[in-house]
Amino acid sequence: MFTCRIYSPITQKMKYGKFMLAGLAVGLPVKKAYNYIYGDEDLIYKNYGNGCYAMVIGANDSIGEGFCKALAEKGINIVLVGKSQHNLARIADEISEKYGVKAITWFFDLSKATDTDFKALKAKTDEVEVSMLINATRLGVLKPTHKLSHNEVEGMINTTTKSLMHLLRLYLPELDKRQGRSAVIHLSSLLSISPVPILSLYGATQAFVRYITMGLSEEYSSSIDFLSYEPGSLIPENAPQELSSWKTAPLEASIAQALKDLGRKRTSYGHFKHELLAGFLHIAPTKVSLRFFYYLLNQQAEQLKQARQAKQSKSV
Numbered sequence: 001m002f003t004c005r006i007y008s009p010i011t012q013k014m015k016y017g018k019f020m021l022a023g024l025a026v027g028l029p030v031k032k033a034y035n036y037i038y039g040d041e042d043l044i045y046k047n048y049g050n051g052c053y054a055m056v057i058g059a060n061d062s063i064g065e066g067f068c069k070a071l072a073e074k075g076i077n078i079v080l081v082g083k084s085q086h087n088l089a090r091i092a093d094e095i096s097e098k099y100g101v102k103a104i105t106w107f108f109d110l111s112k113a114t115d116t117d118f119k120a121l122k123a124k125t126d127e128v129e130v131s132m133l134i135n136a137t138r139l140g141v142l143k144p145t146h147k148l149s150h151n152e153v154e155g156m157i158n159t160t161t162k163s164l165m166h167l168l169r170l171y172l173p174e175l176d177k178r179q180g181r182s183a184v185i186h187l188s189s190l191l192s193i194s195p196v197p198i199l200s201l202y203g204a205t206q207a208f209v210r211y212i213t214m215g216l217s218e219e220y221s222s223s224i225d226f227l228s229y230e231p232g233s234l235i236p237e238n239a240p241q242e243l244s245s246w247k248t249a250p251l252e253a254s255i256a257q258a259l260k261d262l263g264r265k266r267t268s269y270g271h272f273k274h275e276l277l278a279g280f281l282h283i284a285p286t287k288v289s290l291r292f293f294y295y296l297l298n299q300q301a302e303q304l305k306q307a308r309q310a311k312q313s314k315s316v
């Protein structure tokens with residue numbers, strides 16, 4: 001006995017149709033589960049793009065520059081704000097040429113800004129629609145507390161905490177009333193999780209940023225996605241191999257993960273290495289984390305001292 005199969009175009013199409021339906025039935029939930037765990041990059045443009053601007057404060061260097069590039073790559077226009085002009089124009093030219101986005105640069109010193117200065121900055125941005133506010137400024141001085149100067153203390157507090165509040169009070173009303181969702185990303189650090197010796201003031205300012213961001217995330221949950229981004233030590237992907245260690249993570253990959261976490265989480269540590277370190281810091285007794293940071297930061301201060309001495313002896 002033998003069976004005869006008739007391959008008509010209709011039965012073949014039905015067969016392909018079944019395969020496609022089965023693929024969709026399996027593929028869609030898998031994609032949804034993947035996006036839930038790892039985030040969906042496409043949402044950045046859908047949620048905050050469409051001609052709007054991300055305002056990146058502290059855009060001159062590493063993390064701020066990284067955000068400008070990552071967001072421009074997704075088609076989002078950028079307002080680059082920095083204390084000095086040194087890199088702003090170069091980064092703005094690079095992103096507008098490479099990704100075809102609009103890029104505006106503004107010079108602004110947060111540590112010395114008065115109410116009038118902040119209002120002037122806000123008035124400038126009124127010309128464009130800001131949908132994302134990213135604060136990546138920093139001023140951390142690695143010195144024993146009694147050796148800090150008056151200006152260093154003022155600078156650290158003014159740049160990281162006071163100016164963050166002034167920017168929020170001016171920009172929140174506009175971000176809140178936009179038609180689509182808005183986003184605020186504040187750069188904090190792993191040092192915000194538990195108290196730190198040596199960099200105690202810096203650690204306290206990072207904890208301030210974390211607390212403010214978490215509080216606001218609930219207050220504005222219907223309109224603004226807040227993210228406290230708390231990485232550990234970051235180095236660019238093309239940095240020399242000797243800079244890489246168990247505690248460093250690639251800057252670009254960490255920023256990419258933070259952007260995927262935006263809108264899904266209130267806190268992001270970026271790279272999984274820093275996620276693990278954060279896990280340890282969250283469960284470790286304070287005595288253990290204090291010892292851990294004391295050892296790490298002393299080691300870092302010693303390395304800085306040696307590098308400075310080597311530089312000085314070379315120049316003699």
Ligand SMILES: NC(=O)c1ccc[n+]([C@@H]2O[C@H](COP(=O)([O-])OP(=O)(O)OC[C@H]3O[C@@H](n4cnc5c(N)ncnc54)[C@H](OP(=O)(O)O)[C@@H]3O)[C@@H](O)[C@H]2O)c1
Pocket residue numbers: 057058059060061062063064081082083084085086108109110111112136137138139159187188189190206230231232233234235
């Ligand atoms: N890099 C890391 O490994 C790391 C790790 C964990 C957390 N973080 C956090 O990430 C943030 C940024 O770190 P980063 O490494 O990118 O710092 P950075 O390389 O030192 O860059 C800091 C940026 O802040 C700007 N800035 C400093 N003082 C300012 C002021 N008074 N007014 C306006 N802008 C000012 C600088 O502008 P100018 O260049 O013009 O001075 C620069 O663009 C910080 O909040 C830090 O705590 C960094």
